[in-house]
Every structure is written in C-alpha cells, then in structure tokens.
Amino acid sequence: MTQTAVSEQVSGRSREGIAQRLAADLRDGFVVNLGVGIPLLVPKHVPPDVEVILHAENGVLGMGPLAAPGHEDPDLTDAGKQPVTLITGAAIVDSAVSFAVVRGGHLDVTVLGALQVSGRGDLANWYVPGQNPAVGGAMDLVAGAREVWVAMEHVDRAGRPKIVERCTFPLTGRGVVTRIYTDLAVFHIVTGELRLAECAPGITPEVIRARTGVPFVEA
Amino acid sequence: MTQTAVSEQVSGRSREGIAQRLAADLRDGFVVNLGVGIPLLVPKHVPPDVEVILHAENGVLGMGPLAAPGHEDPDLTDAGKQPVTLITGAAIVDSAVSFAVVRGGHLDVTVLGALQVSGRGDLANWYVPGQNPAVGGAMDLVAGAREVWVAMEHVDRAGRPKIVERCTFPLTGRGVVTRIYTDLAVFHIVTGELRLAECAPGITPEVIRARTGVPFVEA
C-alpha cells in the first residue's frame, strides 16, 4: 500500500507536546536512552514523582542537564559530545559496559527519532543514502533496549507518511519498535500488529489514517 | 612406546632446586600465574634484579607473600583461598577481567604442576578419574598464557615416567606446554618436538632417557 502526501494541514501536538505525552508514559526507575531531536525534549516533561536514569552511550549512567556556560568539563559529555552534568548517584562505565547495559536488557526504553517506521516495527533512522553514513549506537540501542519508542512528526516535510508498510531507507533494526508517539497519535506495536492507542486532542482516526502508510487496528 | 618404571634411584634437583632453576628463566616484567605444588616455591627464588607480577585467578595482579598470622584479611586471598598480601602497585580486577588477562595473551607464563605431559606438549593436570572432578582455571591458563611451563618430579611415585607419548589422564589442553622443569632435566617443546635443553648437575641424557616415556632430541 503506497500513499501520497496529504496537503491539508492539521493541528496536532507540538514537538514539546509529543515529548510531554511520551514522558507521561515513563515509569519510576526506568533507565532511558534518548536520541537526538524530539527525544532530547523529554527530560523536562518527566513528571515530578517519576525518577528516570538517563544513559548515554559513552558510559554515563545518571546524566543531568547540559552544563551551564563556563562550567563545561571536557571530560564529561553526552553521546553528542555536548558538555553535560551528573545527577547525585551517577556512575561512569567504559564503552563495553555501557553497551552491556544496552544489549543485556538493562535499558528499559530507548527513545529515538525515525526516518521511517513500518507497521511491523522495522525502524530506519541511521542513514539517508547519498548522505554520509554513520551509525553510532543506534543499532545496539534498537537491538538491546527492552522497548524502542519512536518520537517523531507523523509525516515528513513533504507531507509523506513516515509510518509505512515497508521502510525504503536502510534498516536500523527489524521488528524493534514497540511504540510511536507523533503529533497526531500514539501507536503500540504488539506482536507485529500496529495498533492506534490514542488520538491527539482534536484528531480523528480518519485524519490519522489518511496520513499513515499502512493499515492499523483501532485498539 | 611404553616404558616401565626404573627402580634405580638418581639424585637430581630437589623440589626447591626445580623451582630455583625455573625462576632463573623468568624475565623482568613477566606476568606470572603459579599453580599448586612446586610452582608455589618459585617466588622466593626469583633473582633480585627481576620483578615479576604474580596473577591469581580470583582477580589479584601483584600478589605478595602469604599474610602473616593475625594479619589475614578475609577479602584478600589467592586462588587457593589462602590469605595473601599485595605488593605496592597491585591492582584488583573482577573474574572476567582476570581471565581476559589470561586468555588475551597478557600472561607471560603460567607455571603448573602436571600428572602427565606428552612429547607434543599435551598436558593432563586437572582430573584423576575416580577422584572428585574440578577444573578451576587450569584450562583457561593453558589455553591463554603465552607460555606454559610445567614444574614437576620427572617420574611419579611409582617411578613411572610422567613425560609420555600420549597422556592417559584426561587432557587440560592439547599442545600447550612449552617447557618442562624436573629434578633431572629442562625440556623445551618447540613446534611439537621435545628437546632436552639441559641436564641437572650430575645427570646424563641416558639417565633421563631411561625415565622418559617418549623420545626426545638433544638440543
């Protein structure tokens, strides 16, 4: 099933709104890794009674906010090489242990952006052919985390669906995504089935269906 | 080639003498693991200008002598669970890193006792059928150390050769032994060939040949 872009504008959640909706699903004690883009907006929306441990691929467990200007420590960065801080009770490990956390199932959730997600949970988010290839920890994160949550705009800049029947970009992992949070909806993917869990306020399933490249079940 | 016991007594090196002869071949900076028996006698014979780092399987790098009575620390033992001490500059690692040292080729020599050694360097030293089986780190040590040196009596208590054509006891490793130090001789095993490197003082190759269960080359 292919689908062309829908040009009609709808007003769903903002990027902050997507992050906030996702943050509401984080549970106390979760160990969480955040990718670039909307995922990086999640920490400020975590409810006050929920404590999550932020993991960075370069060996930080218990990452705090970015370092204030003038207080950067070149020996303390996140996976994007930005100077960060630590929370009380943080721990440092080497890169092998950092990925032991990831692959060994000790990471509860990784929140990632996506180029495309298939209805079966295949994820493409590491490489746009023609650009410069680099993978970082993306393939380890999707293979290892207990849950892979995608936070993204529902359609791309040209209005084309990013939730598709089959990813056309190179895959990061097969059948790995368990939830998708977009401006329009929340989906759960359960044993290969895409389920609409929730519509954003003011958004109908029909609006979502018109902007989604693969059929879904209304749960 | 089988061989019966030779009853005639010869007077070669003592157990201390074997350890002393072996210790003379240790080079400055060697990382060394010592098995039970004669190998444990080696440290006191290391020449004063030679510094070796003693490794114990339970994660000690830089082991010193046994703890003096009254100064035992239950959190500091050797691989035989005896209370030991540390040298200045010692380091503690977990068991996985301890065996990374061993298997990764970072251990220069392991000195072990043996039930039998074949002329090709097969070693049997972990299990006497009929007794209680246990292996500890023996198989990792022989597979991983750069060199495996055996320190033992030339013949068993019944006078039977312990250097044999083919080990009849279960193997610890195949083709792993590089040197054998006994009361009568020093052998090197080079690409599967057993070479008599040295006779103990007063011992002739004929005496050794009569007590060795496999032919050897006089180097």
Added chain:
Amino acid sequence: MIDKFREDALAALAPILSGATIAVGGFGSSGRPDTLLDTLCDLDRRDLHVIVNNVGGDFTGIGRLLVEGRLRRVTASFPVLPDFYTEYFAGRVEFELIPQGTLAERLRAGGAGIAAFYTPSGAGTMLSDGTFPLGYRADGEVAASIPAKEHRVFGDREYVLEHGIVADFALVKAYQGDRKGNLRFRLSARNFNPLAAMSGRHTVAELEHLVATGDLAPDDIHLPGVFVDEVVLRSELSPRMGVMTRRSA
C-alpha cells in the same frame, strides 16, 4: 524516587520460586552473599539451579543449600565440598563443570546481551567433547552428559562455543552500596560478584555498608545500579570467612 534498599531480606527474595536459576557471586567464602543464601534457605525453595564458582568448603552458603537438598543443578568450576560429590555421584544433583574463565565470561556475556562466544579454554577436552557426566542415576550409571560443544578454528587455533548465561536471579555481596544500587567491592571479594549481578534478570545485593547516595564518586563505582534491583544489609550473624579445606587449581 528510586530506592532499592529493603529492610527485609526475606521479602526481597520472595520472588525466587522453586525451579529458579540463580547466579551467585563469591570465590570460596570471599565475597559470598551469606545472608542472602541463608535467607534463601529460610524461604524453603527447592529444585534450584545455582551458578557459582565454588560450592564452598563447609555447610554455609551453597553448602547449606546442598545439604538441605534444595539444588537440582550446580554450574561451577571447583565445587570443593566433598558432600557435593557424594550427592552428585548418587544422582541427587547435576554438575555442569566448566572452566573458571568460561564461567566468568558466560555470566558477563549473558548480562551483556552476547548470546554466545568462542573461547579457546577447554577445546579438545572432556569438558567439551560430550563425555563429562552431567548427572548419574541412583544405580551409579551416567544419566546424561554435558552435551558436546561446537568447535571451530579461527586463525590457527581451536575454539569452543560457549553460551551466555541469563540467570533468573542473582545474589551478590558488596562492600558498599547506595540506595540507587551502585556497588563497590573490596579487594579480591570482588571476583564473580559484578558478573553474577550482570547476569541476573533480578539482582539482589547484600551490603556490608549502606552509604548515602553520592558518597560513591561516579568514577569509583565498580558496578552501576542499573544492574542491581534490590540491596539489603548483611547480617552480623553471617560467617565472614568459612573454613576452606582444599586448594583449587
């Protein structure tokens, strides 16, 4: 708020049911989680598969689990306790004997999401060729052997395929720990403890000292709290150093 400290060790171990697989830290009595093992005995579970380097030299720790008849299988490199062998040869407990470095690496691999790995240790020996008895029948015949392991040549050497161990539970002992589960060990009592903790789906650590969160500097933590689910205090009644009777290889 994350607070992994539990006053009640019995409650912390209650999720362990009969039949569970349990990785246990310690090397002999050094770093052995005696309080947790005693508590497990009090819980009265049976049919346990314990993965541990030594059964021990006395009737504390795993030795107590053994003599109370709670063990279905032991995976170990050096059991020590003579009674263990009596039970093994009588067909009352299975014995998966593996090299000590393989044990450490299998625990780490399981905890690190590595399904299997090739090690040179034990290649071409009776611990990898399918001839070592895993268990006996009551009449003394071999009931089953440790299955033959895949051998494969890389470069000019032969290696054996060994599988990562993911244990249902892990019981470990640490010197210091905080309420986030961050642990520090002391000297050679570290040994298998961090690896067993990584291997466990649910890991409980017994502490000599509970310290305030933040007291352990980030660079000084031996095992981060993400690998630990609950921490309890070591009981003063637990034996600190058991009597060991034999020297291991």
Added chain:
Amino acid sequence: MIDKFREDALAALAPILSGATIAVGGFGSSGRPDTLLDTLCDLDRRDLHVIVNNVGGDFTGIGRLLVEGRLRRVTASFPVLPDFYTEYFAGRVEFELIPQGTLAERLRAGGAGIAAFYTPSGAGTMLSDGTFPLGYRADGEVAASIPAKEHRVFGDREYVLEHGIVADFALVKAYQGDRKGNLRFRLSARNFNPLAAMSGRHTVAELEHLVATGDLAPDDIHLPGVFVDEVVLRSELSPRMGVMTRRSA
C-alpha cells in the same frame, strides 16, 4: 624493576611501522590521546589501519592522520569529519562501519582472547548483509564491500557473528597512571580507552598525571598495568577539547 614510563613519546611509538593496525581510545575529543597521535604524525608512518569510534570533528587526532594521508582503513561507528567522507568516496581510505557497541565489544573480545561472539546489533541490516561499501575506486564505483556476516538464531532472536580485534598497537589516554602502567580515567573520558588498551599487543598510554606507584589504591585502578606497555606524559600543547560539529546517534 618494572618502569614503563618513557620521557620520549617519539621513542615509545617508534616500533609502530607503516601498515600497522592501531586501536585508539577516545570519544570525540574526550579521552583522545592527542599527544600520541601528534607524535605518530611526526613519525611519518603510512598505510595505517585505525580502529576508533570517531575520526573527530577537526584536524587534530585521527583527523590529522587522515588529512596527512596516513590512513589505509578506518574502523569506526561515527566518523563525523566531512573530509573523511571525501577521502572515502574518492577511494583513498577504506571505511569499515560497525555499530558502536560492536566496536567496544570487539576490542574487549580481542583483548580477552575471545575469537568471536554473537551480538544482536546490526542483524538483518546493510552493515551485516554484505552491501555496505568498504571502499571505492577512484572512478566512484564500489571496489569492495564489508563481507556479509554470519547470522544465527539463538532462542527466538537473530544474532550476528563479530570477531575480536587484536590490534598491533593501542594508543590511549588516561587521567592518572603509575610506572607499573596502572591507569585511572576521569568521567566520560574513560569510554573506549580501557578496551583499546586491552586490544593492543603493544599499548602506549598518555597520562595527564604520572603518580607514584602505590598512590592508586588496588580497588581504584580502572585498568591494571598488565594491559599497558609504556606510559608517556601528555604534552601541554595538545588540544584538550576539539570543536565538534555534529551530534552522533
């Protein structure tokens, strides 16, 4: 006496010949051994195969080796530097792209005597199916691809076989070190440094601070000296923190 301290970094690196394989620690500029990499440039070696997480974001470190045309192949997860890709697409350097966790685990495995291991990372992707270009010809055609990797199912999951990396040399950076080669790292500058050090047949560490033997307590040493062959002091002239321009995944 064991004394691994060398006044002269150039002499310490002299055994590295053209064609060598070199594992390098660091994550971006954090923990990158700049003094050693600069010294390697001064040594004027060519045809090097460097294993490192990032080529870097500027022309220091690996970036300098690259722009000076010293690299035959880079094994990395996230090169960053645009000039690296220019050289790659022009057929002047090979690029073995692997997942970051696979890179860390391959270095550790090589250092630990593990020939190969099965990881789920990258299974069923173009980094394991033989389609990713390892190198290009001058005319822009693909000269060779990263060979397809063995896939194997354990349980209900698919895994990829990855090989341990034993590098001829390793260059790492530590915060503190002693003359026995014992090292301590600081915060996230630890990253790949202990793993690269384990992987090297001959490992040279660059220290911010040389401390007296015994100043590092046995429980506080992040990497024991057995993995380190020589230590040198970091030059004050080395850049402490390069300019990074993109965020990695």
